Amino acid sequence: MEYYLLIPFLPLAAFIINITLGKDILRNKADWVSVLAVCGSAVVAIYTLYDVAVLKNTYDKDLYTWIVSGNFKVSVGFLIDQLTSVMLIVVTVCGSLITIYSVGYMHGDPGYYRFFAYLSLFTFCMLMLVMGNNFLQLYFGWEGVGLCSYFLIGYWYEKKSASDAGKKAFIVNRFGDFGFGLGVIMVFLYFGTLHYSVVFGNVQTIAHQTVNIYGYVISLPTLIALLLFCGAIGKSAQLPLHVWLPDAMEGPTPVSALIHAATMVTAGVFLVARCNPIFNLSETALIVVALTGGITALFAATIGLVQNDIKRIIAYSTVSQLGYMFLACGVGAYAAGIFHLYTHAFFKALLFLCAGSVMHAMGGELNLQKMGGLKKYMPWTYRTMLIGSLSIAGIPGLAAFFSKDEILWLAYAGESPVGKFVFVLGAIGAFLTAFYSFRLIFLTFHGKFRGTHEQEHHLHESPKVMIIPLMLLAVGAIGAGWVGIPPLLGGGAHISHFLEPVLGHPHVHATHAEEWLIMGISVLIAVSGIICASYIYLVRLDIPVRFARNFRPVYNILFNKYYVDELYSFLFIRPTLWVADHILVRITDAKFIEGVVNGVPKSIGDFSQSFRRIQTGIAQHYGIVMAAGAIFIIAFVLLFM
Amino acid sequence: MVPLYWYIVLSAALFSVGVFGFLARRNVIIMFMSIELMLNAVNMSLITFSHYLQDMRGQILAFFVIAVAAAEAAIGLAIIIALFRNKSTAHVDEIHEMQG
Numbered sequence: 001m002e003y004y005l006l007i008p009f010l011p012l013a014a015f016i017i018n019i020t021l022g023k024d025i026l027r028n029k030a031d032w033v034s035v036l037a038v039c040g041s042a043v044v045a046i047y048t049l050y051d052v053a054v055l056k057n058t059y060d061k062d063l064y065t066w067i068v069s070g071n072f073k074v075s076v077g078f079l080i081d082q083l084t085s086v087m088l089i090v091v092t093v094c095g096s097l098i099t100i101y102s103v104g105y106m107h108g109d110p111g112y113y114r115f116f117a118y119l120s121l122f123t124f125c126m127l128m129l130v131m132g133n134n135f136l137q138l139y140f141g142w143e144g145v146g147l148c149s150y151f152l153i154g155y156w157y158e159k160k161s162a163s164d165a166g167k168k169a170f171i172v173n174r175f176g177d178f179g180f181g182l183g184v185i186m187v188f189l190y191f192g193t194l195h196y197s198v199v200f201g202n203v204q205t206i207a208h209q210t211v212n213i214y215g216y217v218i219s220l221p222t223l224i225a226l227l228l229f230c231g232a233i234g235k236s237a238q239l240p241l242h243v244w245l246p247d248a249m250e251g252p253t254p255v256s257a258l259i260h261a262a263t264m265v266t267a268g269v270f271l272v273a274r275c276n277p278i279f280n281l282s283e284t285a286l287i288v289v290a291l292t293g294g295i296t297a298l299f300a301a302t303i304g305l306v307q308n309d310i311k312r313i314i315a316y317s318t319v320s321q322l323g324y325m326f327l328a329c330g331v332g333a334y335a336a337g338i339f340h341l342y343t344h345a346f347f348k349a350l351l352f353l354c355a356g357s358v359m360h361a362m363g364g365e366l367n368l369q370k371m372g373g374l375k376k377y378m379p380w381t382y383r384t385m386l387i388g389s390l391s392i393a394g395i396p397g398l399a400a401f402f403s404k405d406e407i408l409w410l411a412y413a414g415e416s417p418v419g420k421f422v423f424v425l426g427a428i429g430a431f432l433t434a435f436y437s438f439r440l441i442f443l444t445f446h447g448k449f450r451g452t453h454e455q456e457h458h459l460h461e462s463p464k465v466m467i468i469p470l471m472l473l474a475v476g477a478i479g480a481g482w483v484g485i486p487p488l489l490g491g492g493a494h495i496s497h498f499l500e501p502v503l504g505h506p507h508v509h510a511t512h513a514e515e516w517l518i519m520g521i522s523v524l525i526a527v528s529g530i531i532c533a534s535y536i537y538l539v540r541l542d543i544p545v546r547f548a549r550n551f552r553p554v555y556n557i558l559f560n561k562y563y564v565d566e567l568y569s570f571l572f573i574r575p576t577l578w579v580a581d582h583i584l585v586r587i588t589d590a591k592f593i594e595g596v597v598n599g600v601p602k603s604i605g606d607f608s609q610s611f612r613r614i615q616t617g618i619a620q621h622y623g624i625v626m627a628a629g630a631i632f633i634i635a636f637v638l639l640f641m
Numbered sequence: 642m643v644p645l646y647w648y649i650v651l652s653a654a655l656f657s658v659g660v661f662g663f664l665a666r667r668n669v670i671i672m673f674m675s676i677e678l679m680l681n682a683v684n685m686s687l688i689t690f691s692h693y694l695q696d697m698r699g700q701i702l703a704f705f706v707i708a709v710a711a712a713e714a715a716i717g718l719a720i721i722i723a724l725f726r727n728k729s730t731a732h733v734d735e736i737h738e739m740q741g
Contacts, residue, residue: 615739615740616737616740617736617737617738617739617740618733618734618736618737618740619672619733620663620664620667620672620733623663623664624664627660627664
């Protein structure tokens with residue numbers, strides 16, 4: 001019985017109902033359809049997890065032949081295994097909590113039904129992405145979530161910055177997806193099929209093949225892995241394609257939480273984990289993945305230190321955490337990466353929704369410098385956000401502690417040649433993570449209120465429909481990691497054993513003493529990050545100002561995000577616009593296209609202008625022509641026939 | 642007995658007079674009459690050949706032509722009257738609304 005089909009198709013049904021009936025009939029009741037659908041999916045997803053984990057069933061079944069052309073055959077099929085079931089839990093459980101939260105957050109918005117329709121469509125595409133059993137279905141879901149991301153970032157399309165951010169996200173993702181598409185084509189060329197089971201089963205056949213590209217001999221697994229990784233870089237906002245994610249915060253906050261923190265951006269990590277047999281064949285590709293992840297983790301964390309926009313800080317934090325997941329995949333610890341993906345979904349969705357709750361109270365204000373002292377106005381938002389921040393900082397016992405510690409430990413102890421290096425990057429990043437997370441907490445909730453009187457008067461705790469999802473996510477941010485407690489602390493590391501059939505297990509060469517040491521270091525890092533933040537932002541409030549004054553260049557670089565946007569603007573955007581303006585508009589369009597489009601009608605017009613003279617409107621002229629014609633024909637017949 | 646030849650020459654002459662009148666005269670009424678002349682020239686040759694070939698179909702066709710000519714006269718005269726009311730002239734050179 002394919003009961004699991006309900007998981008993607010319930011949200012699809014909700015989308016169809018909302019988009020057709022929402023505008024005129026459902027209007028402000030559109031939320032119910034989506035909430036019920038995604039909650040239904042969550043229930044089925046939990047049963048699926050039970051089925052896979054306890055009843056030990058996995059499914060890999062083609063349901064419908066999608067495309068047949070020569071030897072190219074693609075089916076719509078579903079693969080339910082350990083990795084998929086974990087992803088299903090992440091998508092549907094976070095998705096349903098965030099959808100419920102949106103009921104309160106989006107209340108009274110004129111496009112209410114549209115928001116829920118897109119949210120359901122997104123959920124459907126994301127589920128197709130994780131449940132597909134072949135690369136083309138993965139690609140379908142991949143582009144579908146990108147499209148929904150574009151719709152929802154530009155949801156408030158009247159606002160220019162929002163529609164620009166949507167376009168930016170879409171265009172930046174095209175760069176990555178181009179590589180991804182090529183990767184899929186390469187897979188088909190060398191395996192003759194796109195089915196995971198066949199591709200991964202025969203993966204050894206390409207292990208020692210090479211391809212020659214303009215004289216450069218490249219190992220085939222490296223090429224395929226790196227092309228696929230291109231897609232992951234774009235979707236998961238890693239260096240150098242990270243620029244779209246902070247701008248994507250223009251969308252409504254539940255969208256940031258669902259798409260740009262919990263699910264869509266982690267699709268890249270899922271892709272790398274799903275394709276681990278290919279990545280495992282190429283040490284070069286794994287090094288690239290690990291270095292990209294490690295450098296991004298540190299890079300984004302440094303930017304997060306000085307930003308003032310509450311959502312952008314969390315966005316950079318997301319980029320940084322995604323870096324950790326890639327770091328884990330790069331050192332071969334795929335299960336640790338997926339584990340972090342899973343815990344991250346809870347605590348990051350929580351942080352975003354708390355930020356949304358703060359914005360709700362502040363009337364849309366995003367600037368940290370205008371907040372402060374909100375603790376007494378919004379106690380539940382404060383408590384849940386504190387839990388989220390403690391979790392992301394890596395305080396022992398909370399979710400992110402276990403997953404991040406696992407990543408750092410496996411980076412340190414694994415076999416990867418760059419393991420020690422990325423461990424250092426990750427450790428510094430962890431310190432900065434703790435620091436900026438608590439900077440955010442202290443500037444928002446502690447101290448004195450720095451906004452206007454009007455805003456202060458308006459401050460209030462959010463409604464229950466928003467607070468309850470926050471509490472549930474807070475429970476997740478505390479307890480989600482308990483499935484992966486390492487044996488060292490008396491746990492069973494259930495999640496990595498659970499995922500082992502799909503993702504394998506990294507080889508570790510280290511002693512227990514070292515493991516204790518690494519764990520000690522990571523706790524020390526977390527605590528010292530929090531202490532530094534509290535000293536600077538609670539006790540010595542003059543330090544940030546003095547730092548900004550004395551280290552002006554450093555501060556400017558960080559504040560302007562390393563000028564990456566400016567660099568891209570100089571390297572790509574302005575040349576593109578110049579070509580568009582000077583060549584496409586003025587030459588191709590004005591000369592060629594308009595030349596043809598206007599020239600053909602004009603020559604026809606000129607011709608008919610000269611030809612119309614024979615239509616005099618005087619009947620006798622026509623009579624003469626007729627008579628002459630008749631005479632001509634008669635003469636012809638008489639003379640020649 | 643009048644030979645066939647004479648009838649045909651008379652018919653051709655009548656037709657030519659009609660054509661000439663239609664092309665050369667500028668008065669709409671005269672042009673209209675020229676058209677009737679051409680129709681009757683054709684009728685004459687139809688009846689001539691009918692008699693010569695001893696086939697009644699020619700005379701039947703002539704009756705058809707007369708009937709059509711009557712209808713045409715009714716419509717044509719109505720058009721000419723309407724035209725005259727609008728343009729206050731029967732001179733065709735002054736009527737060129739159909740010019741392209």
